[in-house]
Amino acid sequence: MTRLLARFAALLLLGAALPALAGALTPLQPGDYARIKSARSGKPFIVTLWGLDCPYCKGNLAMLGAAAKANRQLDLVVIATDTPDDAAALAPLLRQAGLGERRTWVFGDAAPERLRFEIDRQWHGEMPRTYLFDADHQATAVSGSLAAEDFHLWLRRNGLEAPRAVRP
Amino acid sequence: MPAPLFRIVAPRPLSVGSALFVLPLLSALFAATIPPARAHEGHEGHGAPTASKGAKAPRPPLAVGAAFDGSGRLWRVRVAPEQGGRLVVDHSDDLGAHFSAPVAVNAVPEPVAAEGELRPDILAALPDAPAGTAPPPAQVWVAWTSPLANVPYAGHVRFARSTDGGHSFSAPITVNDDTAPITHRFQTLSRGPDGRLYLAWIDKREGEAAKRQGQAYRGAAIYYAESRDDGATFGANARHAAHTCECCRIALANDPAAPAGSRPLALWRHVYADAQGKSIRDHGLAPLGGIADGTEPPKGSDDRWQVDACPHHGPALAVAGDGTRHLAWFNLVGAAPSLQYQALDRNGAPLAPPRRVGGELASHPALFVRGDAVWLAWKEFDGQATRVFAQHSTDGGRTWDTPRPLAESGGASDHPQLIGDRGRPYLSWNSQPEGYRLIALESPEPPAAPAPHRH
Numbered sequence: 001m002t003r004l005l006a007r008f009a010a011l012l013l014l015g016a017a018l019p020a021l022a023g024a025l026t027p028l029q030p031g032d033y034a035r036i037k038s039a040r041s042g043k044p045f046i047v048t049l050w051g052l053d054c055p056y057c058k059g060n061l062a063m064l065g066a067a068a069k070a071n072r073q074l075d076l077v078v079i080a081t082d083t084p085d086d087a088a089a090l091a092p093l094l095r096q097a098g099l100g101e102r103r104t105w106v107f108g109d110a111a112p113e114r115l116r117f118e119i120d121r122q123w124h125g126e127m128p129r130t131y132l133f134d135a136d137h138q139a140t141a142v143s144g145s146l147a148a149e150d151f152h153l154w155l156r157r158n159g160l161e162a163p164r165a166v167r168p
Numbered sequence: 169m170p171a172p173l174f175r176i177v178a179p180r181p182l183s184v185g186s187a188l189f190v191l192p193l194l195s196a197l198f199a200a201t202i203p204p205a206r207a208h209e210g211h212e213g214h215g216a217p218t219a220s221k222g223a224k225a226p227r228p229p230l231a232v233g234a235a236f237d238g239s240g241r242l243w244r245v246r247v248a249p250e251q252g253g254r255l256v257v258d259h260s261d262d263l264g265a266h267f268s269a270p271v272a273v274n275a276v277p278e279p280v281a282a283e284g285e286l287r288p289d290i291l292a293a294l295p296d297a298p299a300g301t302a303p304p305p306a307q308v309w310v311a312w313t314s315p316l317a318n319v320p321y322a323g324h325v326r327f328a329r330s331t332d333g334g335h336s337f338s339a340p341i342t343v344n345d346d347t348a349p350i351t352h353r354f355q356t357l358s359r360g361p362d363g364r365l366y367l368a369w370i371d372k373r374e375g376e377a378a379k380r381q382g383q384a385y386r387g388a389a390i391y392y393a394e395s396r397d398d399g400a401t402f403g404a405n406a407r408h409a410a411h412t413c414e415c416c417r418i419a420l421a422n423d424p425a426a427p428a429g430s431r432p433l434a435l436w437r438h439v440y441a442d443a444q445g446k447s448i449r450d451h452g453l454a455p456l457g458g459i460a461d462g463t464e465p466p467k468g469s470d471d472r473w474q475v476d477a478c479p480h481h482g483p484a485l486a487v488a489g490d491g492t493r494h495l496a497w498f499n500l501v502g503a504a505p506s507l508q509y510q511a512l513d514r515n516g517a518p519l520a521p522p523r524r525v526g527g528e529l530a531s532h533p534a535l536f537v538r539g540d541a542v543w544l545a546w547k548e549f550d551g552q553a554t555r556v557f558a559q560h561s562t563d564g565g566r567t568w569d570t571p572r573p574l575a576e577s578g579g580a581s582d583h584p585q586l587i588g589d590r591g592r593p594y595l596s597w598n599s600q601p602e603g604y605r606l607i608a609l610e611s612p613e614p615p616a617a618p619a620p621h622r623h
Contacts (some may be wrong), residue, residue, distance in 0.1 A: 053478065083227045085226035089317075111199070129477070
């Protein structure tokens with residue numbers, strides 16, 4: 001009971017650490033990724049994985065964040081591979097990428113390999129990692145920064161290229 | 169099997185009293201920030217959550233450093249959440265079955281990176297004693313990365329030593345002489361046969377300087393420092409390599425075939441540039457400080473993985489008495505994730521093409537060598553459990569036996585380490601549900617040719 005209380009309080013303290021974060025950072029648990037996908041059945045969307053420990057993620061996240069902000073039809077799922085404990089460090093980076101208002105995710109399981117395995121067993125944790133899902137959920141996986149031309153191709157293929165919407 | 173003697177309990181210590189005090193103040197904020205996990209989108213038909221005791225817990229500091237001191241005593245360093253997150257050192261005289269009372273390394277708690285590729289290092293040795301006198305107490309050296317709170321990728325390389333057999337430790341020092349709040353991380357500690365200590369780490373001082381002048385800088389750099397007085401002091405920092413990967417551990421190994429006083433051989437993930445200027449993340453192989461200015465480091469792998477990403481997969485290196493270099497590393501070969509092994513001769517010429525190791529989920533290798541006997545270990549997660557496998561070669565890495573599982577964990581785990589006690593290999597592995605394990609790779613009969621400190 002004491003431990004439960006302590007855990008709950010730790011979670012509360014975590015919340016207190018980021019009063020400026022308007023969006024929500026949700027811990028990703030085993031099974032959640034499948035639910036994220038099934039909730040988007042028949043629709044195109046993008047999943048991007050990033051982390052604090054990844055200098056290349058910043059630019060990639062900024063490009064995707066700007067595109068999602070400019071084009072409300074662009075469904076962007078952002079997952080950090082850090083921990084809920086890192087919320088205070090993640091928040092300013094999400095804000096800088098224009099994602100401060102959005103619900104995003106953070107790995108919530110102590111064993112990151114479990115979540116990596118659920119997302120893609122071909123993915124070995126290199127970041128940034130981005131999945132471009134077509135409406136039929138055929139996915140293109142990209143390790144490293146997503147090339148602007150690949151992004152445009154995907155947008156066009158899925159009818160998401162709004163005029164002046166995307167300027168990566 | 170030794171009983172798991174320490175378990176890391178995930179939540180930080182927090183008194184209930186203080187929790188109750190802040191509770192009402194925070195409940196409003198709480199609703200707006202971290203929603204309860206069950207408020208997920210798309211949770212219709214939510215079944216029983218996958219069994220995972222560690223769910224919702226922050227990632228535990230599972231990376232443990234371990235080494236033998238040459239007398240059969242095992243030394244261990246780990247982050248102790250029950251001691252305010254201090255680093256603690258303990259030792260075992262019965263191969264990990266029982267450990268001494270832990271001794272704090274840093275009296276003042278500080279953040280310590282102990283997860284994934286970031287591992288606290290420990291080395292220990294008994295000083296030489298004149299014949300007939302009692303053996304002097306062991307010297308113990310500990311190095312770690314202390315990350316800076318809320319500055320991504322930033323940290324300092326820290327070091328402390330004990331000269332009284334691990335009873336007390338010197339006040340920690342920062343070894344990087346650039347103290348800007350930038351990257352100085354992923355340290356590796358090594359000790360030469362002549363007793364010199366070497367610390368190598370990933371350092372971004374050059375990249376930051378280039379940025380201030382509006383210039384681009386490919387990757388990070390590796391810097392190193394040397395101690396010739398048993399760790400009392402370290403000399404000035406020197407650059408080993410420019411343009412290295414930002415987020416992979418560095419492997420250091422003594423080369424017994426190199427002239428006396430040589431620095432250790434380093435294997436690290438480098439960022440080479442192809443003709444179009446794109447990043448190729450292959451491995452460099454060179455003695456510390458042994459790369460001529462303006463030249464690209466010699467290649468230890470040639471898979472041409474072209475990516476601007478942080479792989480978080482560092483290599484493993486062991487060098488045999490005749491200078492044969494045994495290398496293991498992870499790369500994408502084409503589109504296929506591949507853990508690979510290769511032996512090179514003392515001049516760096518391949519003795520055979522690289523060979524694939526384990527399944528497509530194999531990663532995080534460790535190597536140990538004794539003459540022509542080579543052991544290779546790695547871990548694989550199959551969706552349910554993580555297993556550490558080992559393979560053995562008796563002919564210098566030309567042929568290998570069938571991989572055999574050494575240990576298994578159902579939860580979060582450290583990367584496997586192979587450490588040696590007077591030439592005998594052991595797996596050192598920590599995992600959250602099972603605790604620390606030390607597992608012999610050889611059956612108990614004495615090795616045919618024990619040659620631990622001959623070089």
